[in-house]
Structure formats: structure tokens, C-alpha cells
Amino acid sequence: MPSENGLIDATNLRLLAELVEDARISQAELGRRVGLSAPAVAERLARLEREGAIVGYRTDVSPAALGYTLAAVVRMRPAPRQIPKVADVARATPEVVECHRVTGEDCFYMKIHVRSVEHLEEVIDRFTPYGQTTTSIIQSSPVPRRGIELGPQRELA
Amino acid sequence: MPSENGLIDATNLRLLAELVEDARISQAELGRRVGLSAPAVAERLARLEREGAIVGYRTDVSPAALGYTLAAVVRMRPAPRQIPKVADVARATPEVVECHRVTGEDCFYMKIHVRSVEHLEEVIDRFTPYGQTTTSIIQSSPVPRRGIELGPQRELA
DNA sequence: CTTGAAACCGGGCGTCT
DNA sequence: AGACGCCCGGTTTCAAG
Numbered sequence: 001m002p003s004e005n006g007l008i009d010a011t012n013l014r015l016l017a018e019l020v021e022d023a024r025i026s027q028a029e030l031g032r033r034v035g036l037s038a039p040a041v042a043e044r045l046a047r048l049e050r051e052g053a054i055v056g057y058r059t060d061v062s063p064a065a066l067g068y069t070l071a072a073v074v075r076m077r078p079a080p081r082q083i084p085k086v087a088d089v090a091r092a093t094p095e096v097v098e099c100h101r102v103t104g105e106d107c108f109y110m111k112i113h114v115r116s117v118e119h120l121e122e123v124i125d126r127f128t129p130y131g132q133t134t135t136s137i138i139q140s141s142p143v144p145r146r147g148i149e150l151g152p153q154r155e156l157a
Numbered sequence: 158m159p160s161e162n163g164l165i166d167a168t169n170l171r172l173l174a175e176l177v178e179d180a181r182i183s184q185a186e187l188g189r190r191v192g193l194s195a196p197a198v199a200e201r202l203a204r205l206e207r208e209g210a211i212v213g214y215r216t217d218v219s220p221a222a223l224g225y226t227l228a229a230v231v232r233m234r235p236a237p238r239q240i241p242k243v244a245d246v247a248r249a250t251p252e253v254v255e256c257h258r259v260t261g262e263d264c265f266y267m268k269i270h271v272r273s274v275e276h277l278e279e280v281i282d283r284f285t286p287y288g289q290t291t292t293s294i295i296q297s298s299p300v301p302r303r304g305i306e307l308g309p310q311r312e313l314a
Numbered sequence: 315c316t317t318g319a320a321a322c323c324g325g326g327c328g329t330c331t
Numbered sequence: 332a333g334a335c336g337c338c339c340g341g342t343t344t345c346a347a348g
Contacts, residue, residue, distance in 0.1 A: 008223060019216035023180040028320060038321075040337055053222035058215055059176035063305050065210035066165060073259055073266045087299035094306035102230055102293035109230045109266075109293070113305055136259035136266070142244035143256035148220050148270055183321095185345055195346070 007051055011036065012044055013150055016053070020147040023057040060145075068113040070120060071138040076108040078131035083107060086130050095123045106134070164208055168193065169201055170307055173210070177304040180214040217302075225270040227277060228295040233265040235288035240264060243287050252280045263291070 014034045018025055031041045048054045063071065078086045083101075086108055090099040098111040114120045120135070127133050171191045175182055188198045205211045220228065235243045240258075243265055247256040255268040271277045277292070284290050 016216065016218050020218060021215075023214035023216045026320060037338055039323090039339085042321075043336075051222070053219055055217035055219050056178075057180035058178075058217055058304070059173065059180045060212035060215055061173055061177060061304055061307070062210055062212050065208070066305050066307070068305055071257075073257060090299050096300055097305065098302050099298065099300035100228075100230060100295045101297045101299060102295050104291070104293040106293070108299075110300070134261070136261040136263070138257045138259050140258045141256065142247050142258060142265075143253055143267075145255050147215070147218055148223055148225055148254065149251035150218070150223070183345060199346075 007048070007053060012048060012053075015041065015044060016048070017150045019054070019057075020150065023059075063113045067115050070114045070116060072112050072114070072120060073136045073138060074110045074112060074124065074127070075106040075134045076110065076127060076131050077106045077133075078108070082130040086127065089126055089130065093123060093126055095119075164205070164210060169205060169210075172198065172201060173205070174307040176211070176214075177307065180216075220270045224272050227271045227273060229269050229271070229277060230293045230295060231267045231269060231281065231284070232263040232291045233267070233284060233288050234263045234290075235265070239287040243284065246283055246287065250280060250283055252276075 011034055015030060018030055018033055027041045027045070028038045030036075030045075031038045034041075036044075045054070063069075076086060087099070087101070090096045090108070090110060093112075095112045095114055096110050097113055098109075100109045101107060102109055112120075112123055114123055124133055124135060168191055172187060175187055175190055184198045184202070185195045187193075187202075188195045191198075193201075202211070220226075233243060244256070244258070247253045247265070247267060250269075252269045252271055253267050254270055255266075257266045258264060259266055269277075269280055271280055281290055281292060
């Protein structure tokens with residue numbers, strides 16, 4: 001993961017800013033917006049992908065439209081020696097949409113999407129054998145999800 | 158947000174599954190994969206967007222490539238009457254990439270990306286005037302981020 | 315189905331090392 | 332010289348009426 005070559009110049013920053021908002025913009029349109037020819041855009045994108053700056057292009061699907069009307073944050077304090085097991089269960093549980101290993105008393109934070117409170121219980125019970133869980137139901141999301149700040153880059157050393 | 162019409166049939170589920178993995182697939186290619194003509198795909202996509210099942214097409218940019226090498230989960234217990242203020246600060250702070258209002262003792266969960274521990278302190282200090290924060294540094298992400306389960310739909314009522 | 319536009323490929327030019 | 336980034340032509344493929 002290179003953090004410093006000529007990869008992130010002002011032009012690539014503008015390309016990324018456009019693509020973060022709409023991943024389906026054509027390369028020609030991107031070129032128009034940043035003042036570049038289409039092939040030049042293609043080349044820059046290929047490099048950004050190759051170097052790992054662009055991780056992927058994803059479609060955001062509404063959980064509610066699929067019947068997942070309930071979301072929760074679960075944090076977890078695993079029992080001794082059960083840390084790898086918890087990570088395995090999280091990976092194997094599709095309702096877990098995010099899982100982070102963190103410092104502090106609780107070792108994991110997870111975000112889950114479920115269809116009902118019964119479904120929630122069912123998912124939580126997959127983890128209770130391996131430690132102590134704390135569950136908080138998501139009521140609203142003041143910041144639902146967004147990308148990193150792409151505009152004013154501070155010192156890039 | 159309609160949860161039940163003919164919107165989510167087996168074909169649309171397959172389209173969504175393809176688009177979640179790569180939002181830049183052409184409509185012709187999508188048609189090839191699900192056994193549909195290109196115009197039919199276009200029509201279905203338009204409807205999925207119109208009905209809100211497709212929220213958007215986003216590009217995933219690596220925080221590390223932009224110099225944001227540190228991530229943390231911050232949970233917060235606001236002081237009395239400061240709940241709206243906390244939400245405002247979260248929205249106005251670009252380092253906050255997710256913020257959820259939840260049930261329980263702590264009222265907010267946030268995920269933030271920063272450049273350094275000094276930067277982390279700077280961001281946290283924007284919230285400390287309004288309540289008590291608990292910060293956990295993300296060490297790794299067993300499940301970095303993924304979409305909802307699209308394959309085996311259980312009961313759709 | 316047809317048309318206009320877009321993506322891919324190869325070649326050639328200017329610049330900075 | 333060499334390497335790199337860009338532009339310009341070609342052809343194939345895609346998207347909208």
C-alpha cells in the first residue's frame with residue numbers, strides 16, 4: 001500500500017471525488033469534468049486500481065427494500081482464547097455487515113442487519129457461546145455512510 | 158420505501174448481486190449473465206433506482222492511500238440536551254464516516270478515519286464538550302464491509 | 315433494429331530525469 | 332537515452348430511440 005508516490009495528485013483527487021458520488025460515470029464524461037481525454041482517464045483509473053487506491057465499485061442496496069428493517073451495533077467481549085472463533089463466526093454470518101477488531105475492554109464491534117427482533121436474537125445467539133455481547137439498536141443515522149474527505153488535502157509529507 | 162411489490166424477484170436479486178460486486182458492469186454484460194436483453198436490464202435497473210432499492214453506485218477508496226492510516230470507533234454518551242448538537246458536529250466533521258443514533262447507555266456510535274494519533278485527539282476534542290466519549294482503535298477488520306445477503310431469501314411475507 | 319456514443323488498442327509527440 | 336504521461340487515429344462494443 002504505497003502512501004506516497006505521484007499517485008494522488010490534484011487530478012486524481014478530482015477523479016476520485018466524482019467516482020465516489022457516482023461509480024457509473026463514463027470515462028469520457030470523467031475526462032470532460034476534469035479536463036482530460038478519455039484514454040488519459042482510462043490510464044489513470046487503471047493505475048489507481050492497480051495501486052489499490054480504488055478498492056472497488058459497489059452498488060448500495062437498501063436493506064429495507066430486501067426486508068432487513070432492523071439494524072444494530074453489537075460489541076463483544078470474547079471469553080479467553082475465543083477471539084479467533086468470534087472472527088470466524090462473524091465472517092460466516094451474512095447478517096454481519098461490518099466487524100472490526102479493536103483495542104479496549106470490548107474486542108469487537110459489529111454492525112448487523114436483520115429482519116425482525118426474533119431474527120436479531122437468533123444472530124446474537126450465534127455469538128453468546130464465545131463471550132459477552134452488548135447490543136444497541138440503531139434508531140437513526142445522522143451520517144449513514146460516506147467516503148473519506150477528498151477535497152482539501154492537508155500535508156501529504 | 159416499498160418492501161413488497163413485485164420489485165424483488167429472483168432476476169432482480171441476481172442483478173443486484175452482480176452490481177454489488179462491481180457497479181461498473183455494462184448493461185449488456187448484466188443481461189448476458191442473467192439471461193436478459195440489454196433493454197430489459199435497463200428497464201429493471203431504472204425501476205430499482207426509482208423505487209429506492211438501489212441507493213447509489215459508489216467507489217470505494219482506500220483510506221490508507223489518502224494518508225488516513227488510522228481508524229477508530231467512538232461511542233458517545235451525550236450530556237443532557239446535547240443530543241442534537243452531537244449529531245450536528247458529526248455531520249460537520251468529515252473524518253466521521255458513519256454515525257448512528259442507538260438505544261442504550263451510549264447514544265451514538267461513530268466510525269472515524271484520521272491521519273495520526275494527534276489528528277485523532279483533535280477530532281475527539283470536537284465532541285468532548287458535549288458528553289463522554291469512549292474510543293477504540295481499529296486493529297483489523299475481519300469483515301471490512303459488505304452488502305446484505307442477496308442469495309437465499311428466507312420468508313418474504 | 316438502427317444510430318450515435320463510448321471503451322479499447324496502437325502509434326507518435328513533448329517533457330522531465 | 333529512457334521513462335512517463337498525454338493526445339490522436341483506428342475498430343469493436345455499448346446504450347437510447
